[in-house]
Amino acid sequence: xxxxxxxxxxxxxxxxxxxxxxxxxxxxxxxxxxxxxxxxxxxxxxxxxxxxxxxxxxxxxxxxxxxxxxxxxxxxxxxxxxxxxxxxxxxxxxxxxxxxxxxxxxxxxxxxxx
Amino acid sequence: xxxxxxxxxxxxxxxxxxxxxxxxxxxxxxxxxxxxxxxxxxxxxxxxxxxxxxxxxxxxxxxxxxxxxxxxxxxxxxxxxxxxxxxxxxxxxxxxxxxxxxxxxxxxx
Numbered sequence: 001x002x003x004x005x006x007x008x009x010x011x012x013x014x015x016x017x018x019x020x021x022x023x024x025x026x027x028x029x030x031x032x033x034x035x036x037x038x039x040x041x042x043x044x045x046x047x048x049x050x051x052x053x054x055x056x057x058x059x060x061x062x063x064x065x066x067x068x069x070x071x072x073x074x075x076x077x078x079x080x081x082x083x084x085x086x087x088x089x090x091x092x093x094x095x096x097x098x099x100x101x102x103x104x105x106x107x108x109x110x111x112x113x114x
Numbered sequence: 115x116x117x118x119x120x121x122x123x124x125x126x127x128x129x130x131x132x133x134x135x136x137x138x139x140x141x142x143x144x145x146x147x148x149x150x151x152x153x154x155x156x157x158x159x160x161x162x163x164x165x166x167x168x169x170x171x172x173x174x175x176x177x178x179x180x181x182x183x184x185x186x187x188x189x190x191x192x193x194x195x196x197x198x199x200x201x202x203x204x205x206x207x208x209x210x211x212x213x214x215x216x217x218x219x220x221x222x223x
Contacts, residue, residue, distance in 0.1 A: 107156075
């Protein structure tokens with residue numbers, strides 16, 4: 001059973017703080033993703049990684065960075081949190097290859113920036 | 115441009131009534147389509163994919179290439195079907211998904 005875990009379920013930060021969100025998967029998946037989930041907007045891809053130290057920008061990378069030093073861990077960093085980054089953040093992972101389309105999701109982190 | 119459209123943000127039906135959640139897409143190749151579901155306080159999970167042609171929890175979805183649609187259907191809604199439903203499409207890369215905005219389904223008792 002694929003397990004994707006995220007470091008926090010709820011997080012409250014102040015404007016300007018540096019915020020770290022961590023995601024760990026235990027199924028040796030090559031691909032990992034960070035999404036924002038906002039009502040009416042669906043899931044928007046922030047960044048994804050297809051291998052250790054490899055990353056590519058998604059649709060809304062501004063204000064975010066990522067780090068993937070180990071295959072199982074993918075971190076999302078908000079360099080200087082702003083109120084418009086208040087959102088639900090979802091991490092996902094998938095296999096590389098012909099079955100790579102199915103993504104497995106973590107429980108989400110609800111971030112509030114005040 | 116690749117796009118997934120779910121025209122209804124909210125759909126409310128009575129228990130026992132038929133349900134149809136609409137999904138339309140635009141894609142220049144042969145797409146792979148998915149429905150994902152998120153129940154309250156649970157993680158987003160795959161419900162079904164068109165290549166499997168299976169029924170999950172009574173739901174089915176048929177890919178209609180002529181109408182570029184992949185609507186999700188269930189003949190008799192149950193209260194436990196209340197959830198957020200997302201339609202997704204595989205893009206030209208082999209790992210990204212393109213997501214619709216989602217439809218919140220509420221089943222009234």
